[in-house]
Amino acid sequence: MNVKATLFVKTDCRDCPIRHRAVCSRSTADELEILDRMKTYRTYEAGQTIIWAGDQVQFLGSVVSGVATLSQTMEDGRRQMVGMLLPSDFVGRPGRESAPFDVVAATEVTLCRFQKSAFERLMVQSPAISRRLLEMTLDELDSAREWMLLLGRKTAREKIASLLSIIARRDASLHLQPISGNVEFDLPLSREAMADYLGLTLETVSRQVSALKREGIIELQGKRHINIIDFATLLNETGDDTDGGIWT
Amino acid sequence: MNVKATLFVKTDCRDCPIRHRAVCSRSTADELEILDRMKTYRTYEAGQTIIWAGDQVQFLGSVVSGVATLSQTMEDGRRQMVGMLLPSDFVGRPGRESAPFDVVAATEVTLCRFQKSAFERLMVQSPAISRRLLEMTLDELDSAREWMLLLGRKTAREKIASLLSIIARRDASLHLQPISGNVEFDLPLSREAMADYLGLTLETVSRQVSALKREGIIELQGKRHINIIDFATLLNETGDDTDGGIWT
DNA sequence: CCGGGGATTTGATCTCGATCAAGGTGAAAA
DNA sequence: TTTTCACCTTGATCGAGATCAAATCCCCGG
Numbered sequence: 001m002n003v004k005a006t007l008f009v010k011t012d013c014r015d016c017p018i019r020h021r022a023v024c025s026r027s028t029a030d031e032l033e034i035l036d037r038m039k040t041y042r043t044y045e046a047g048q049t050i051i052w053a054g055d056q057v058q059f060l061g062s063v064v065s066g067v068a069t070l071s072q073t074m075e076d077g078r079r080q081m082v083g084m085l086l087p088s089d090f091v092g093r094p095g096r097e098s099a100p101f102d103v104v105a106a107t108e109v110t111l112c113r114f115q116k117s118a119f120e121r122l123m124v125q126s127p128a129i130s131r132r133l134l135e136m137t138l139d140e141l142d143s144a145r146e147w148m149l150l151l152g153r154k155t156a157r158e159k160i161a162s163l164l165s166i167i168a169r170r171d172a173s174l175h176l177q178p179i180s181g182n183v184e185f186d187l188p189l190s191r192e193a194m195a196d197y198l199g200l201t202l203e204t205v206s207r208q209v210s211a212l213k214r215e216g217i218i219e220l221q222g223k224r225h226i227n228i229i230d231f232a233t234l235l236n237e238t239g240d241d242t243d244g245g246i247w248t
Numbered sequence: 249m250n251v252k253a254t255l256f257v258k259t260d261c262r263d264c265p266i267r268h269r270a271v272c273s274r275s276t277a278d279e280l281e282i283l284d285r286m287k288t289y290r291t292y293e294a295g296q297t298i299i300w301a302g303d304q305v306q307f308l309g310s311v312v313s314g315v316a317t318l319s320q321t322m323e324d325g326r327r328q329m330v331g332m333l334l335p336s337d338f339v340g341r342p343g344r345e346s347a348p349f350d351v352v353a354a355t356e357v358t359l360c361r362f363q364k365s366a367f368e369r370l371m372v373q374s375p376a377i378s379r380r381l382l383e384m385t386l387d388e389l390d391s392a393r394e395w396m397l398l399l400g401r402k403t404a405r406e407k408i409a410s411l412l413s414i415i416a417r418r419d420a421s422l423h424l425q426p427i428s429g430n431v432e433f434d435l436p437l438s439r440e441a442m443a444d445y446l447g448l449t450l451e452t453v454s455r456q457v458s459a460l461k462r463e464g465i466i467e468l469q470g471k472r473h474i475n476i477i478d479f480a481t482l483l484n485e486t487g488d489d490t491d492g493g494i495w496t
Numbered sequence: 497c498c499g500g501g502g503a504t505t506t507g508a509t510c511t512c513g514a515t516c517a518a519g520g521t522g523a524a525a526a
Numbered sequence: 527t528t529t530t531c532a533c534c535t536t537g538a539t540c541g542a543g544a545t546c547a548a549a550t551c552c553c554c555g556g
Contacts, residue, residue: 070393072394072397074397074489075489078401078487080396080397080400082396083393093386095383095386100390100393124375127375127378131343134381134382134385135343137385137386138341138343138385140389141389141392144393145349145392146320147396149328149330151396151399151447152328152446152447153322153447155513156513190533191533191535192533198400199399199400199401200514201513203515203536204513204514206534206535206536207513207535209535210535223522223533239326240322241322241323403542403543438503438504440503440504450503450504451504451505451506451544452542454504454505454506455505455506458506471504497556498556499556500555500556501553501554502552502553503551503553504550504551504552505548505549505550506547506549507547507548507549508547509545510543510544511541511542511543511545512541513540513541514539514540514541515539515540516537516538516540517536517537517538517539518535518537519535520533520534520535520536521533521534521535522531522532522533523530523531524531524532525528526529
């Protein structure tokens with residue numbers, strides 16, 4: 001833990017997000033140097049597709065700012081979001097030719113990117129990177145499986161409450177703030193994107209948000225700014241057990 | 249590929265499944281030796297819970313025979329299966345204290361187990377193991393995300409057709425047979441387990457299976473033995489694009 | 497061969513969320 | 527300022543799948 005902190009401070013990669021730094025955290029200074037020199041930034045505007053499912057992708061990287069979505073679409077247009085990428089999340093698959101899902105910028109998004117081939121070469125030299133990526137991928141897998149419970153078994157109201165509490169939590173952890181009582185944040189997703197994430201229609205999302213507002217559990221300022229009156233009360237609506245589980 | 253095949257033959261671990269062998273496939277003979285000496289077998293009867301969510305688990309391993317399920321349950325009893333473990337699938341998380349989900353034997357299950365601490369020590373020495381586990385975990389993550397599309401957006405009939413085609417495919421690949429035309433296999437899951445996997449009730453599962461039978465797309469022998477009359481016809485009912493996608 | 501009990505099927509009815517259809521809102525362009 | 531357009535809300539109705547309630551099947555022990 002101390003080692004991690006030390007390396008965290010040592011790295012020059014100051015403008016890169018926490019989790020990307022964490023990827024490098026057990027590497028040597030040399031390796032950090034190499035990663036650092038490889039990196040480039042690119043910004044995508046809201047609504048832009050960053051990666052199409054099936055594309056050959058030449059880079060890996062992580063989200064510096066903004067929110068991107070991972071989703072898939074059936075031929076008839078039904079769409080399901082399968083993940084949300086927030087600052088510090090890793091993007092891309094080492095060792096894979098083509099992307100399995102669409103990556104779309106929900107807000108303006110800046111990525112810190114590495115050339116895929118160079119990163120993969122570095123992975124072979126530095127086993128710590130593979131171990132760290134394994135750890136991160138296991139976390140993502142657990143999150144995906146938690147989401148399967150939501151999609152398969154939760155009611156519309158529970159789905160909305162769960163989504164709001166997750167976004168609130170991730171937003172708070174981004175600003176390194178504790179979470180309790182009153183919580184405020186901007187929704188990075190449109191009603192339609194929320195529907196795609198939750199396996200609902202946008203009308204149902206709108207109705208459930210209105211219901212939570214009517215019942216005084218949340219307040220809205222505009223369409224996108226949410227004020228959770230009391231976080232614990234919202235949690236009661238999620239259907240989850242009280243302790244909060246694995247979502248961060 | 250040749251290297252893999254060679255090592256495949258070299259290892260003494262003959263009774264262990266394909267994918268577990270794959271974990272070792274890029275390791276040295278020494279490392280294989282160590283893994284081989286560590287391994288023990290254990291058999292669980294159908295219905296038995298192998299791991300409870302939250303348990304401290306002291307082993308890792310892979311499924312040798314039988315089918316196990318990964319699932320989570322809400323306090324009020326709603327249950328969602330989040331994965332199915334077939335022969336060759338890896339069980340357990342290196343580097344994790346406690347299990348995130350229940351693992352239950354759907355049929356009689358035999359596991360090949362390694363002591364977790366010993367395996368983790370081996371992982372540090374042999375970077376290839378981490379890389380291989382990362383690859384496998386990425387596959388699982390993609391599968392989980394495909395399943396999210398099913399849970400969030402597919403109709404009951406599409407869900408049933410998808411499940412049958414996945415089980416048929418995995419069963420065929422287990423016996424190293426190609427899949428096309430007429431396909432026969434035993435369902436390893438009860439109607440209730442199928443419902444838990446698909447986010448449906450057992451009555452809906454039963455009705456949809458009956459409908460597929462009535463329409464001549466499948467035949468039943470007993471409750472559990474399925475005969476898919478023409479695999480391509482069943483695929484048409486899944487809602488997936490024609491090429492089959494990532495499911496193996 | 498017979499009875500018991502879990503697993504499955506089938507039927508009747510209900511309900512939550514989808515669908516169809518107008519409106520409202522607010523920020524940016526004209 | 528007015529227009530416009532994308533986004534969101536609200537209302538009315540519908541229908542797929544849930545729920546409640548019996549049968550029926552079948553495997554197993556006696």
